[in-house]
Amino acid sequence: MNEKHLNQMKNQDGFIAALDQSGGSTPKALAAYGVTEDAYSNEDEMFDLVHKMRTRIMTSPAFNSDQIIGAILFEQTMDREVEGKYTADYLSEKGIVPFLKVDKGLAEQEQGVQMMKPIHDLDETLRRANEHHIFGTKMRSVIHEANKEGIKAVVDQQFEIAKRIIEAGLVPIIEPEVNINSQDKETCEDIxxxxxxxxxxxxSTEQHVMLKLTIPSKANLYKELIDHPNVVRVVALSGGYSREEANEKLKENDGLIASFSRALVSDLNVEQTDEEFNQNLQSAVDSIYGASVNKK
Structure with a gap:
């Protein structure tokens, strides 16, 4: 484990950028950026375009370690280069800690939740992550209803895989997202x-995890998790909230920092000049950093 990166994750002010849209969500991410499906004819071309988008974000002067302490990558992004360096190495040189999304998507809903699909190649993925100097991983499940058995199953699965990730020398981000539109959102969060x-x-005292959670309905509900000795950091997903709404909710939670995806890049467009692009990204970064650091 990279001790410098661990210290940064524990102690530095800032937030984590989520740049980890995978195959299923990539067309939507590109469309939001102004690249429609007629701009590519196959998956390879699609991934070339999304890497070009991510490269533009990561190389922007607005994307720096003064405010962004980490970034979550999709596996294909890890395997590609930015300015002649593998992506994780490029980020590390900028002072930004690299993470890798390792889940394979969501299973069908059962017992009010969506578990993760099996990760059959996890050991090989973790080996490659270490080769690429990745610090940690991220994996996502979704909770829709306040079903105790379902929520227990989600958390059991997350921690079972997290322990394998820890054994590989990486720090897992456990992400059991609660659907912001759930009628039982508050009860889901309590369970x-x-x-x-x-x-x-x-x-054990040597086993450390991070948590990525939906911003809770009750302010500071997760303070006990934030203060837990085995937790490096607790970060929040935007979960479909607008950036403004997510920021306002985030400000109410002491010690909780952002790990936003759509809310970070929602004002960016392929047609923007570099000046426009960088200004819009800087505005987003400033507002998310402020919500992560400046609490009410």
Whole structure:
């Protein structure tokens, strides 16, 4: 484990940029950027275009370690280069800690939740992540209903895989997202917190995780998780909230920082000049950093 990166994740002010849209969500991400599906004729061309978009973001002067402390990458992004360097090395040289999305997407909904699909190649992916100097990983499940058995199953699966990731020398980001439109959102979050705490309390002193959670309906609900000795950092996903709404909700939660995806890049467009692009990205970075650091 990179101790410098660990210290940065624990202690530095800032937020984590999520640049990890995978195959299924890439067309939507490109469309939001102004690149429609008629701009590419196959998957290879699509991934070339999304890497070009991500490269423009990562090389922007607005994307720097003064405010962005980490970035989550899609596997194809890890395997590609930015300005002649593998992406993780490029980010590390900028002072930004690289993470890798390792899940394979969501299973069908059962018991009010969507578990992760099996990750059959996890060991090989972790080996390659270490080769590319990745610091940590991220994996996502989704909770839709306040079903105790379902939520327990999600958290059990997350921690089971997290322990394998820890054994490989990486720090896992555990992401059991609660759907912001759930009618039982607050109850889901109460159950989720208790299930996470059970697992955290069973970890050894050497086992450390990060958590990526939906901004809770009750301010500071996750403070006990943030302060837990086995938790490096707790970050928040935007989850479909607008950037403005996500920022306002984030400000109410002490110690919680952002890990936004759509809310970070929503004002960016392929047709913008570099000056326009950089200004819009800087405005987004400034507002998300402010919400992560300046609490009410």
């Amino acid at each position: 989720l917190k208790e299930e996470i705490l059970k697992h955290l309390n069973e970890l």
